[in-house]
Amino acid sequence: MAARLALGLPLRLPRITGAGVVMLLTAAALLLLVGLPLLYVLLQAIFPGWSRGELSGAFGLFVPLLSDPALLGLLGNTLRLGIAVVVVCALLAIPLGALRALTRVPGGAAWDLIFLIPFMIPPYIAALSWMLTLQPRGYAEQLSGLSASAFLFSFSGIVFVMVLNVFPVVYFAVSRTMMSVGGRYAAAARVSGAGGWRAFWRITLPLSTPGIAASLLLVFALTIEEFGTPATLGAQAGYKVLVTGIHERFADWPIDIPGAAVLSLLLVMLAMAAFYLQHWLVTRRSFVSQTGKPTAPERIELGPWRWPVVGLFSLVALIAVAVPILAVLATAFTGTLSGGIAWDNLSLRHFEALFANRGGAMQALSTSLGLAIGTALLTGVLGALVGYLVVRAQLRGKGLLDLLSLLPNTMPGIVVAVGLILAWNQSWWPIQIYNTGAMLLLAYACLLLPYPVRYASAAFRQMGESLEAAARVCGAGFFTAFRRILLPALAPSLIVSMLLVFAIASRELVASLMVAPAGMRTVSTFVFGQFEQGSPGVGMAMSAVAILTTTALLVALTVFSRKKLPIAG
Amino acid sequence: MHALKPFALSACLLALPGLASASALTVYSAGPGALIEDLAADFSEETGIEVNVFQSTTGQVMARLESEQANPLADVVISASWDSAESLHEEGLLHEYRSPNAETVPDFLKTDHYVAQGVSALALVWNRNSDVPQPNDWSDLTDAAYHDQVTMPDPAQSGAAFELISGLLTAMGEDATWQLMADLADNGMLVPGPNARALNPVLQGAKSVVFGAVDYISLGQQAEGEAIEVIFPESGTVIAPRPMMILASTAMPDEAEQFVDFVLSEQGQARVAERYLMPSRSDIEALRPTIEELTLIEVDSDAMNAQREAILERFREATGS
Numbered sequence: 001m002a003a004r005l006a007l008g009l010p011l012r013l014p015r016i017t018g019a020g021v022v023m024l025l026t027a028a029a030l031l032l033l034v035g036l037p038l039l040y041v042l043l044q045a046i047f048p049g050w051s052r053g054e055l056s057g058a059f060g061l062f063v064p065l066l067s068d069p070a071l072l073g074l075l076g077n078t079l080r081l082g083i084a085v086v087v088v089c090a091l092l093a094i095p096l097g098a099l100r101a102l103t104r105v106p107g108g109a110a111w112d113l114i115f116l117i118p119f120m121i122p123p124y125i126a127a128l129s130w131m132l133t134l135q136p137r138g139y140a141e142q143l144s145g146l147s148a149s150a151f152l153f154s155f156s157g158i159v160f161v162m163v164l165n166v167f168p169v170v171y172f173a174v175s176r177t178m179m180s181v182g183g184r185y186a187a188a189a190r191v192s193g194a195g196g197w198r199a200f201w202r203i204t205l206p207l208s209t210p211g212i213a214a215s216l217l218l219v220f221a222l223t224i225e226e227f228g229t230p231a232t233l234g235a236q237a238g239y240k241v242l243v244t245g246i247h248e249r250f251a252d253w254p255i256d257i258p259g260a261a262v263l264s265l266l267l268v269m270l271a272m273a274a275f276y277l278q279h280w281l282v283t284r285r286s287f288v289s290q291t292g293k294p295t296a297p298e299r300i301e302l303g304p305w306r307w308p309v310v311g312l313f314s315l316v317a318l319i320a321v322a323v324p325i326l327a328v329l330a331t332a333f334t335g336t337l338s339g340g341i342a343w344d345n346l347s348l349r350h351f352e353a354l355f356a357n358r359g360g361a362m363q364a365l366s367t368s369l370g371l372a373i374g375t376a377l378l379t380g381v382l383g384a385l386v387g388y389l390v391v392r393a394q395l396r397g398k399g400l401l402d403l404l405s406l407l408p409n410t411m412p413g414i415v416v417a418v419g420l421i422l423a424w425n426q427s428w429w430p431i432q433i434y435n436t437g438a439m440l441l442l443a444y445a446c447l448l449l450p451y452p453v454r455y456a457s458a459a460f461r462q463m464g465e466s467l468e469a470a471a472r473v474c475g476a477g478f479f480t481a482f483r484r485i486l487l488p489a490l491a492p493s494l495i496v497s498m499l500l501v502f503a504i505a506s507r508e509l510v511a512s513l514m515v516a517p518a519g520m521r522t523v524s525t526f527v528f529g530q531f532e533q534g535s536p537g538v539g540m541a542m543s544a545v546a547i548l549t550t551t552a553l554l555v556a557l558t559v560f561s562r563k564k565l566p567i568a569g
Numbered sequence: 570m571h572a573l574k575p576f577a578l579s580a581c582l583l584a585l586p587g588l589a590s591a592s593a594l595t596v597y598s599a600g601p602g603a604l605i606e607d608l609a610a611d612f613s614e615e616t617g618i619e620v621n622v623f624q625s626t627t628g629q630v631m632a633r634l635e636s637e638q639a640n641p642l643a644d645v646v647i648s649a650s651w652d653s654a655e656s657l658h659e660e661g662l663l664h665e666y667r668s669p670n671a672e673t674v675p676d677f678l679k680t681d682h683y684v685a686q687g688v689s690a691l692a693l694v695w696n697r698n699s700d701v702p703q704p705n706d707w708s709d710l711t712d713a714a715y716h717d718q719v720t721m722p723d724p725a726q727s728g729a730a731f732e733l734i735s736g737l738l739t740a741m742g743e744d745a746t747w748q749l750m751a752d753l754a755d756n757g758m759l760v761p762g763p764n765a766r767a768l769n770p771v772l773q774g775a776k777s778v779v780f781g782a783v784d785y786i787s788l789g790q791q792a793e794g795e796a797i798e799v800i801f802p803e804s805g806t807v808i809a810p811r812p813m814m815i816l817a818s819t820a821m822p823d824e825a826e827q828f829v830d831f832v833l834s835e836q837g838q839a840r841v842a843e844r845y846l847m848p849s850r851s852d853i854e855a856l857r858p859t860i861e862e863l864t865l866i867e868v869d870s871d872a873m874n875a876q877r878e879a880i881l882e883r884f885r886e887a888t889g890s
Contacts, residue, residue: 137774235761250632257635337772338698338796359602421636435642513629518595519621532626532765533600534786
């Protein structure tokens with residue numbers, strides 16, 4: 001597959017020009033970054049002895065694994081969870097995003113920053129925080145006598161916690177898309193006699209479909225591959241999904257990598273089905289709404305509705321941001337868990353341990369931040385180019401590239417990590433990058449590339465080709481057109497996606513555990529280690545420092561370039 | 570856009586502070602992290618040999634070894650499961666070495682290919698602030714007083730918990746063991762996953778007792794002020810030795826052997842004791858009850874491991890997990 005694609009590209013490119021070369025390089029980078037590890041996972045699934053260099057027993061695992069009746073249950077649970085989270089996310093985040101984009105919500109841009117925070121709380125930390133809060137004798141009970149463990153350790157509880165983790169993806173996609181669709185079409189509709197609601201339902205919402213569908217697809221993919229929440233809450237709820245099955249094969253001695261690879265292929269197929277559904281939705285018709293004509297962002301005044309709307313935003317922020325953060329802080333600032341919330345249990349000892357640099361805490365923080373910045377830049381550049389390639393280039397196999405750029409999102413991090421190890425830990429590579437920090441960068445870039453690609457391709461779909469054509473007529477080459485015309489139009493979506501990448505990369509756990517070179521720690525592997533070894537206080541202190549640092553960095557960035565960043569609105 | 574590219578690349582390079590140096594010894598170790606860090610630092614100080622540590626859970630360490638088979642990187646491996654060492658040995662992956670410092674290590678804690686770094690035991694952990702009375706034996710927890718108050722690490726995910734089931738099967742016989750498990754399950758026992766996940770609810774008080782916790786973690790927490798007691802049942806418990814081994818593929822066998830010698834030295838074993846593990850050498854003082862003081866169940870591990878799948882299946886059936 002890889003070979004055919006690589007050969008097919010140069011022949012089909014429109015012109016062998018600057019554009020052609022860039023496109024070729026982009027495709028090659030995508031194949032190297034994503035195609036290679038996936039290929040190795042596929043080979044591992046087909047040949048159980050692959051990691052040992054044996055080719056015997058091809059396909060020997062498929063029949064026994066796929067005919068296991070328990071598998072159907074796992075598959076059903078995974079689908080049910082994915083769909084439930086998508087539906088609840090849509091119900092919660094589309095109204096929030098639409099309100100943010102189309103009306104003057106008091107607080108404006110501040111809400112964008114606040115809703116970025118759930119993304120900086122690692123999912124397993126969020127799940128743990130909710131557990132510490134809602135379980136019997138948890139923080140809620142200590143403070144108010146309330147406990148809701150029956151709700152938390154149930155299907156609804158898992159959906160609740162996962163929605164709070166991923167809804168920002170939809171919120172940002174909806175608000176950015178609707179901002180760029182702008183009030184112009186809706187205004188045209190209203191001039192033609194449509195009421196405000198009618199204009200929204202018939203014009204703004206349908207024109208925003210690509211962005212919304214793409215973000216919901218991301219949510220689906222994120223949900224079916226997420227491990228932390230189902231593992232933390234699902235074990236008590238008795239709710240098992242495919243990913244927990246895959247992880248069991250890695251964590252239970254003896255390790256079963258081939259079996260895990262086969263199950264991963266199932267996950268990938270699920271995500272592919274979702275991908276085609278989304279593809280069908282967004283390519284059925286044209287969503288071009290940016291033609292370069294000036295738009296005056298015109299926002300509706302909310303009048304007396306201001307306060308209920310602010311109330312809604314505050315409630316969501318309270319539940320999605322304040323509760324988990326407070327639980328993290330409560331654990332970090334109390335001497336012992338069994339002592340609970342009490343003045344005499346107040347202690348700084350976990351932070352002292354942290355700042356005394358026990359276990360290399362400070363290096364872990366700087367490693368994670370450096371890697372997150374590197375990943376955001378790398379995936380941002382590559383994502384913009386891949387998005388352009390997929391939407392605009394006239395070449396065969398671009399659908400395949402599109403799919404390839406989404407696949408990592410459907411692969412559990414642990415499987416991508418194993419694919420990377422299998423691919424890069426070979427003695428025949430001229431440069432050995434295995435067992436160096438570059439592996440982490442590769443892993444993050446592979447796992448997170450789908451975000452910039454999704455956001456960028458959705459933005460390109462909304463941009464009229466006439467813009468580029470006009471630039472060409474005026475004598476601009478590909479580079480000039482890309483830089484002067486496409487990039488500014490793309491920037492709002494792309495930058496938001498890069499912030500998401502930064503947030504996720506700064507806390508990625510599962511792949512980091514596998515590919516971090518000996519002697520290097522990231523924030524997440526440090527925190528995970530603290531929990532494993534029975535120091536939840538130090539783990540939570542580190543989480544608090546990391547969440548604070550990444551948030552502060554983003555705020556500083558926003559304030560620093562207020563005019564350029566859409567997040568400042 | 571293209572002005573960004575070199576910037577991105579240099580940022581990436583900046584993000585890679587530690588390109589692993591080739592002359593360092595690579596050690597993969599299952600927890601406790603503080604122990605392996607201390608050991609590595611002491612060893613480097615004494616010998617001048619640099620040590621790169623990868624520290625994680627036994628499952629992660631083994632998954633990494635498995636996926637690196639094409640080009641193994643680790644020199645020394647420390648696991649928390651004796652069986653994992655045995656199976657690596659059966660695959661012919663281990664380097665033969667008997668450390669001169671292992672003389673006072675009891676015979677059942679050493680072979681020609683691996684030797685215990687330290688030993689932990691399995692225990693009941695009880696939250697002192699809870700409303701339930703202190704339990705003294707495994708079977709106490711079937712009492713109605715402990716309804717919905719007990720957690721247990723999953724034997725499928727914790728080698729130590731599997732060892733405990735094996736021990737109970739040896740000491741009590743099959744029928745009584747599975748009856749006990751079924752009674753515990755009827756009494757609302759929760760099997761949430763690996764060790765830490767069984768312990769955390771008990772620390773906060775959501776649950777009151779862990780059935781089969783790895784002792785050194787809890788002893789350390791108790792020393793830090795958590796209101797818990799670690800109880801070794803009178804009817805007997807099992808131990809979980811932590812095997813340390815050198816991979817046959819190592820490019821630095823001499824340095825690896827030096828490291829093993831160092832861990833088994835008086836200084837190294839004192840470090841092991843500091844973390845509330847039992848030192849494997851019988852002549853080093855422990856900060857906790859030792860093998861001689863505990864009632865131990867003799868387990869025929871080989872026989873039990875041969876039926877591992879069947880035992881886990883039976884466990885899932887009995888507990889409905």
